[in-house]
Amino acid sequence: xxxxxxxxxxxxxxxxxxxxxxxxxxxxxxxxxxxxxxxxxxxxxxxxxxxxxxxxxxxxxxxxxxxxxxxxxxxxxxxxxxxxxxxxxxxxxxxxxxxxxxxxxxxxxxxxxxxxxxxxxxxxxxxxxxxxxxxxxxxxxxxxxxxxxxxxxxxxxxxxxxxxxxxxxxxxxxxxxxxxxxxxxxxxxxxxxxxxxxxxxxxxxxxxxxxxxxxxxxxxxxxxxxxxxxxxxxxxxxxxxxxxxxxxxxxxxxxxxxxxxxxxxxxxxxxxxxxxxxxxxxxxxxxxxxxxxxxxxxxxxxxxxxxxxxxxxxxxxxxxxxxxxxxxxxxxxxxxxxxxxxxxxxxxxxxxxxx
Amino acid sequence: xxxxxxxxxxxxxxxxxxxxxxxxxxxxxxxxxxxxxxxxxxxxxxxxxxxxxxxxxxxxxxxxxxxxxxxxxxxxxxxxxxxxxxxxxxxxxxxxxxxxxxxxxxxxxxxxxxxxxxxxxxxxxxxxxxxxxxxxxxxxxxxxxxxxxxxxxxxxxxxxxxxxxxxxxxxxxxxxxxxxxxxxxxxxxxxxxxxxxxxxxxxxxxxxxxxxxxxxxxxxxxxxxxxxxxxxxxxxxxxxxxxxxxxxxxxxxxxxxxxxxxxxxxxxxxx
Numbered sequence: 001x002x003x004x005x006x007x008x009x010x011x012x013x014x015x016x017x018x019x020x021x022x023x024x025x026x027x028x029x030x031x032x033x034x035x036x037x038x039x040x041x042x043x044x045x046x047x048x049x050x051x052x053x054x055x056x057x058x059x060x061x062x063x064x065x066x067x068x069x070x071x072x073x074x075x076x077x078x079x080x081x082x083x084x085x086x087x088x089x090x091x092x093x094x095x096x097x098x099x100x101x102x103x104x105x106x107x108x109x110x111x112x113x114x115x116x117x118x119x120x121x122x123x124x125x126x127x128x129x130x131x132x133x134x135x136x137x138x139x140x141x142x143x144x145x146x147x148x149x150x151x152x153x154x155x156x157x158x159x160x161x162x163x164x165x166x167x168x169x170x171x172x173x174x175x176x177x178x179x180x181x182x183x184x185x186x187x188x189x190x191x192x193x194x195x196x197x198x199x200x201x202x203x204x205x206x207x208x209x210x211x212x213x214x215x216x217x218x219x220x221x222x223x224x225x226x227x228x229x230x231x232x233x234x235x236x237x238x239x240x241x242x243x244x245x246x247x248x249x250x251x252x253x254x255x256x257x258x259x260x261x262x263x264x265x266x267x268x269x270x271x272x273x274x275x276x277x278x279x280x281x282x283x284x285x286x287x288x289x290x291x292x293x294x295x296x297x298x299x300x301x302x303x304x305x306x307x308x309x310x311x312x313x314x315x316x317x318x319x320x321x322x323x324x325x326x327x328x329x330x331x332x333x334x335x336x337x338x339x340x341x342x343x344x345x346x347x348x349x350x351x352x353x354x355x
Numbered sequence: 356x357x358x359x360x361x362x363x364x365x366x367x368x369x370x371x372x373x374x375x376x377x378x379x380x381x382x383x384x385x386x387x388x389x390x391x392x393x394x395x396x397x398x399x400x401x402x403x404x405x406x407x408x409x410x411x412x413x414x415x416x417x418x419x420x421x422x423x424x425x426x427x428x429x430x431x432x433x434x435x436x437x438x439x440x441x442x443x444x445x446x447x448x449x450x451x452x453x454x455x456x457x458x459x460x461x462x463x464x465x466x467x468x469x470x471x472x473x474x475x476x477x478x479x480x481x482x483x484x485x486x487x488x489x490x491x492x493x494x495x496x497x498x499x500x501x502x503x504x505x506x507x508x509x510x511x512x513x514x515x516x517x518x519x520x521x522x523x524x525x526x527x528x529x530x531x532x533x534x535x536x537x538x539x540x541x542x543x544x545x546x547x548x549x550x551x552x553x554x555x556x557x558x559x560x561x562x563x564x565x566x567x568x569x570x571x572x573x574x575x576x577x578x579x580x581x582x583x584x585x586x587x588x589x590x591x592x593x594x595x596x597x598x599x600x601x602x603x604x605x606x607x608x609x610x611x612x613x614x615x616x617x618x619x620x621x622x623x624x625x626x
Contacts, residue, residue: 070359070360071359071360071361073410073412073413073455075453076363076453077363077384077386078360078361078362078363078410078455079360080359080360107607108607110356110357110605111356111357111607112356112357112359113359115356247607247609248608248609248610249602249603249607249608249609250602250608250610251415251416251602251603251608252415253410253411253412253413253414253415253416254413255413273412273452273453274412274413276412276413278410278415278416280602280608283602283608283609283610285609285612290609290610291599291600291610291611291612292600293439293599293600294417294438294439294440294441294442294600295438297572297573299573299599299613309612
């Protein structure tokens, strides 16, 4: 691990943006979101300030695409359509979102589409030094400091616009090669831990979440509880769309337009079969029809069953052996998104009080 | 890495069997170099009880059991009921049509564990399809000490695999149950469901079955399994062929989850 002191972020941002497509969270009018930063604009306007504000959508979509073709059928054969992205950098990923990427790295370890994107991505994390409103990352081992196993580079804000830069992986060290960097002092390094420790102490009391997790794993929640809260699930997919670890997907096939079809068929004259593509897209286990079969048999017909499964997927001990952690990274997006008021804080309070 | 791209197959021929149900015969096609997925050599290692994803271009994919696993020339069969969008289109196709297939998937029946045991197989409706290859294999190799089959269907019109069952009943006891219409007077047809005939069949075993294979609607399988466990049969010797809606067949899409675990992680055959 190598640690450096940066007087500003500009040189690092500029350096990385010359070798990779550069993405950063920008905060326009209170709407923080990931955005590609074009080099020509940077030369005129510089980089926008790095923000700790949580983007509404996590970085999930950079690797697990919201919609993508899996293969095309050219009328005779099927051809895999693996993405071939240019190298890119996500600059300033929050610790919770990095842990979610780490979680999905495990889940999608054998998925060639995910891995094709993932292997092109450089992850630059940013430590949080203030709790965010709905966040409880400290409780689920996802923050507020970036965990070493989740990032290539880590940034920690010091005073006076200075930053501590921690190079973790070989890719991270290679990415800053060529920059003139000043090694950080022991004092600056220790400041990081002091700041993170202080930040952890500033979080509100979330003991009801721990209590709720324990109750859930002790199988102390009656089916009637899930039926009651299930009524409040509108099946809108807000939680599953915004959850950085949710990974359910569906697929469908569709015909390809005439011009595209001609290119795909590659001069296969006389081929009668219509060219088509098979697409996958983010799905939601909370949709009523998610598991419904062609016969209309539905293993999860009741909303309460689907809500129960969702929360067990986030907090069941059953997932610890495979992932070494819970499926929730404590970002709190579900609480903000859920119109039925059964996001993580609400459901955990209900579990503790009513179940 | 998971392979989510089908191999090209040709629909060789088909014939009807029961209500809205048809046997389809497919042949794996040679692949040109432009495709990235593995060639069909892997198909030759298909285990009894595994399944494949059939791709009907522009209509989608759906999982089906092999009734005959791929042979050395890439020919295989499946028994498919017309039910949703994919199968409805499949039933409109003529022989010669190019389709896609991915697989083989799932764990397959535990043939080593089954061998030379007292075996009871129970299939309901389309659930007989995944049992065809295991029953055929057991009969062909004569490696069982006792083997009985119960097959439940709603009515005579919905019964399937009539030639196979007629052939089997000359060799092993086959108990056919139907819920609607009258029985035909044959000595192996009974009114009711597999649950109704089960006590009689268990009595016929003398000693309890050492292996039970279940395939069919989940509610039927769970009900039978509960009865069998209460009867004294170890739950470790009861195997269920779980068939669920799925989009990936590799354990990542989430659609086939049972409780919170994808059964594909342990195979489609569950104890």
